[in-house]
Amino acid sequence: MTKKSDVSKTVSRRSILKAGAVGAAAMSAPMFYARNAWAEKAIGNYPISGDTMMLGFNVPQTGAYADEGADELRAYKLAVKHLNNGGGMLETMTPSKLTGSGVLGKKVDFVTGDTQTNPDAARTSARRMIERDKVIMFGGGSSSSVAIAQQHLAHDLGIVFMAGLTHSNDTTGKDKRRYGFRHFFNAEMTGIALAPIIAKEYGKDRRAFHLTADYSWGHTQHDAMKRATEAQGWTTVNNIMTPLKSTDFSQYLTAILNSDADVVVLNHYGKNMVNSLSQAVEFGMRELQKNGKTMEVVVPLFSRLMAQGAGSSKIQGVLGTTNWNWSLQDAGSQAFVKSFEAEYGFPPSMAAHTCYCQTLLYANACEMAGTFYPPEVIKQLEGFEFDGMGNGKTLYRAEDHQCFKDILVVKGKSPAEKTGEFDLLELVDTTPRETVTYDHKIFGGELGSYEPS
Amino acid sequence: MNKSTSIFSKYPIPIFSLVVLSFPFWFEYIGGYPGLDTKILIWALMALGFDILLGFTGYLSFGHAIFFGVSAYATGLMLKHFSPEIIPAMFIAVIVGTIMAFAVGYLTMKRSGIYFSILTLAFGEMLNSAALSTLQDITGGDNGLTIPDVKPVLFGIRMDGLSMYFLAAAILILGYYLARRIATSPFGLILKAIKSNQERLEYTGIDVQKYKLGGFVISAIYASIAGSLMVIYEPYVATEYLHWSTSGELVIMSVMGGVGTLVGPMIGAAFMLYFENVLSVPLGEEWLLVLGIIFMAIVIFLPGGFMEGLARIKKRYFNKSNKEEK
């Protein structure tokens, strides 16, 4: 950075700096910007000065989701590498304007931050990326509250936020924002995809007992599963909200034993899920006979990292949904897995996959818009339909910024079936995109304006 | 305090004001960024108030987040449902925080030592659970209280960036001035006597219970103002504001900086946030480990925190020069 701009930055800070940068950019590249009338307005860190495009990867590096965060970061680094040098899904993604030599002629670079799985810490970290490191887009995270907190900040500051792993309906429902995008699926889709399959496997006359993590994601997941299974003819016996910080679920499991339920639905994620699933198995809930049927355990949201934490002896035969799994055979997934394995020596998680895709999708939208101007990039992403990134043909719905794609229903493999440390999930069925597409109006919420006030 | 004749002890308020007001202009040269400076001031304000409780009376509260959080929610709800004008929001928030302080203080201040700490922790955790679960229709649960498209204003002036910074700075400087007044007042003297020998104080004709409650409430008012400023700075309320770890962080800041010195806890707050958000970046995943080690080292070798460190440095270098002068 030149000395002059340093001084101006110090004295005037954000607003004046922006104006100055617009002027400087207009002088240095009149041809390019003159073509676009909208370029006159500075939003967030647009226009970019210099020849690098800075991305911010805000992932949990400490706390309960640190391993997922680490995997997300690996994927991000890989995505940056591919954007600059080609490779990976760049070869399979359609339609794609990505060149494999940067984005809009700029080299892609990145900064990282720690969300600590804490919305407040995540926002402070995101601010650093935005204010100091001048990122044009940021993303990541491994929980919905963190994603929602960040996408509100993103909208306020005019920086596009490409959410990482977040499964709550709220992210693209009542808390959706114009500047926030989600590639990951959500609780509603899980319900729609999973209910018919568990009804087929376990019968239509089942009595379900839910244990639900007492936070927003848990509530939306419970709600979705309840509606979807009841539509299949199941009865919901009871639901217990379990505190987010629980480690021992025995008191709730005892309540289930005391009831006449014959299916347990665990609306838990992360360590909650590992604990509740392990303990449910320990309480004999997969062998007991109730109402003349064998008791079953259902885990709506499955992830390979969680399965690893629980151990395959616990997860064998348990049904659930997942966004993506490394064993998928389509070209996009294979390209990603191959380059990930070549880089790190083991296959990526679904959190890594969604973060990788999000980065590419954003970069591609910039190429398609021909500018980094956020409102134009957002318009390109809205309603964008693509293929070749796993999960088949996928649509970024314009109304709520939610991706719609085929949903994978998986089953845990038994210790005997698995072929390696990471081979834990078996694909049972794929629910087509059309089936899981729901009306965006059911959750309410407002996207807000294209230009932050 | 100490009898040193440094410039700071001669002109504490002007020098403090100078540092605070110039802070955003040099902060960027040490890796800081806009926004973090404001956050540092807000935490410093809370740490300053906390020192009136911990530093003066010696009561270690693990529930100070209550006042920060409750006031943050009150401010958030006011901004969202009433008006983006911050005066009524702050006013209501501080009132709510103060009422809360009287209630919690009245019940917990009857106990001392660890029993007091645990009682405050218990109240804090109950409120946090309520915000997360029972009251989530009001608080937004773990998603936090989102306040979309509300831009807080003070008399029509939008509070963001530098204007927000200077609002926080003005309040902090006033807060520091008042804290110093309290420290040197008869009231402050009696608060310090509580830490020194509570039994003697009771047999000296002082209604210790009332003074303790007074100190607790004053300290809580600082936290309430800080909580309110936090939401004005960023119109969003995280449930973490009510979590015991917020109180815990406050304790760590105070101890790192130097309990009972007023300036120390503020330095501690600045250091913590600077470390967490700037120094942590190159350290990556290990930053918390490094912070833990630094924290342990300070407790072991510098029980008086940074302020003791400064005093030792001063002693080593300035005493020498004093001798030479003599």
Next chain:
Amino acid sequence: MMPNNKSISEAMLDCYQVSKNFGGLQALSDVNLRVKEGTVHSLIGPNGAGKSTLLNVITGMIVPTHGSVVFDGKPLGNVSPHEINQLGMAKVFQTPAIFPEMSLLQNVCIPALAARDGAFKLNMFDRGEGDPIESFAEETLAEVGLQEVMHSEARFLSRGDKRRLELAICIAHRPKLLLLDEPTAGMARHETESTIELLRKISKSGMTMVIVEHDMNVVFALSDIISVLAQGSIIAEGNPDDVKGNPKVIEAYLGEEQE
């Protein structure tokens, strides 16, 4: 039954049929103690006689099983320590109770404030420095001879000086009644003597004192009246000479020695 009004007006402190039972152990039984205004009244007796218990009953630390305590015409009972203090009673503890981390001046300012401003005053923005209370505190320190070191921290004082400081803390109230629990315990000879001088000076100013003491030199040098406690009861009372010759007293002490 309450003592008649006439006796109240004469006595600064009146303990009427005070009994205290600690889980079966009778520490005090039917103790009647009357301390007249302006006198130095000593409580003596062998170990375990109940002197400290009686003192604690007077200061409200212990609630008696039976009986009542009337101080300056007001019955005490279920009154908190600071209220008793505000009524005009101060106590010097057996082990010096001071504010160790504070300067001597501050140590004395606190009771002076309590005397001036009452048990609680929200004077958090008042100037501490330059308050007239400081010169008052300084005078009080001068009375006990600690004026010169008034800016140093109390914890660095010698044991004897800590006692003097505590005395200064107690008299800074200008209390009506000063209770002293073994004021010379653990002191060297010359310290004891100067303490006697000091107490004599204070008593001359008209302050009523109750002293619990082992050292008979101190007791006989200061007391106007001595009450002798043994096994929870007062067995003798009178001026020093009366008590000296009382066979009951000798028996009580000898009885202790034989054990």
Next chain:
Amino acid sequence: MNHIFLQILTGLQISALYMLIALGLTLIFGTLGVVNFAHGALFMLGAYFAVEISSQFGFGVAIIAVPILLFIIGIIMERGLIRFFYERPHTDQILVTFGLAIVLGEVMKTIYGANNLPFDIPKWGSGIVRLHEYLPFLEGFVAYPKWRLILIVVSFSTVISLFTLLQFTKFGLIVRAGMRDSQMLAFLGVNITRRFTIVFGIGSVIAAIAGLFGGPITQVEPEVGMHMLIPSFLVVVIGGMGSLPGAVLASLILGMSISFTAEYAALQQIIIYLIAVIILLVRPRGLMGKKGLME
């Protein structure tokens, strides 16, 4: 009948783990006067060692090796860090051990990652026990995990052993005397320091037992120590700082209240804090606390 019986069993089982951790915490506090916030971290270390050793050599070896390892670690901790804090304020003790807990947790995270390590229950302890076959008053089919029953037995045996050790041995006599007045004992020429070090080791051994038998239940991850610390610390405070019977009683109260409020989410989340508040407001020093300690 079944319903209440199962709730009681669950309550017992929840209190069993709290009891084990709280016991070590209160023992160390009662004897050494140190508030050890790193006690949860000792539990976590115990659980990690248990996973590692039992996956290599079997659970049997772990039962022997983990307590020995933790005993050594406890002694190192006491000699290397804690003893310098005997004379420091309790606040400093809390803070330094809290710092240590963070450091130990982060070290384990660096080595093993933040994700759970699967801890498989050994064959002899897995499966369920059909209680209705043994207890005639139960109707129909009532089963409970074997491991949880083992945990209850282990926990109560540990409590009884500790009481026996303190009540009926010379070592215990000295330690108990030391709990009352350590200066006097030092004056009498008893080497109380060495015995106190051993007490710290014993506290760590109890944490190891908790890790061995509680690890499969709480899962093994870096934050588990912190998660267990707060409720265990509440147990200690409710029971009265430094009181062993108090800790046992308090953990039973908490365990039962958690079990019986399972279906009332709003109450369940705050129940332990609510009980803490009520007990501390009624009884200033907890159920069996002594005056003057930690005030």
